[in-house]
Amino acid sequence: MEENYVLRPHPLFYEMEEYAKENSIPIVSSATGKVLSHLLGLLKPKTIWELGTGIGYSTLWMAYGSPHSEITTIDRNGSQASLLEGYREKWDVLQKTDIRRITSWCMDYMYENIDLWSDVDLFFVDCDKVTYPQIWELLSLKAKPGAKIIYDNVLWHGRILNPELQKPSDVAIKSFWEKVKDSHFPFTLYPVGDGLLFIEKP
């Protein structure tokens, strides 16, 4: 999908894209944001946990798609993630959603607080790619049956297709894919942005 054809529901999304570009902060593509928002609008999960807030761009797409969900979003960079609050205030539609922000390393927080998230309906994972396999092992084991798990960047700019590319992030994304396939959990790859993978725990 051409990013130019993605209808942003409010100018603040353009503002966030501009800020991310100027400050070299990676965010999901607008098309990925739109697909996320659409999927969540259909699923209407009661609870969502996001791993990797950034400046809250994906968080606000999710809030727009499913305003009555309770969203918890985790990022180790608290000052950057706090920008989310300012952006959210720019559009009253986003006030409906209960958004809780946590400053922590994802793996530490997830391991130490399994009881807080084991009943969560939907996870969106977009933190350091090196952590993807470990996060998958934990979520696939401890999330409840029926939980939806969505990962961004699963195509890793096409690097996963080249066996010679062996950076830690390349190895991690390839290992993540192997683990997902070995699990036999049903999944759908949305070839949007850098690849959005939707998995459902049976």
Ligand SMILES: C[S@@+](CC[C@H](N)C(=O)[O-])C[C@H]1O[C@@H](n2cnc3c(N)ncnc32)[C@H](O)[C@@H]1O
């Ligand atoms: C790709 S950005 C998230 C972008 C955001 N999901 C969006 O599309 O608007 C990745 C974020 O994850 C955070 N991060 C990376 N590894 C992390 C970890 N192990 N624990 C916590 N946060 C992490 C970084 O600080 C960064 O803000």
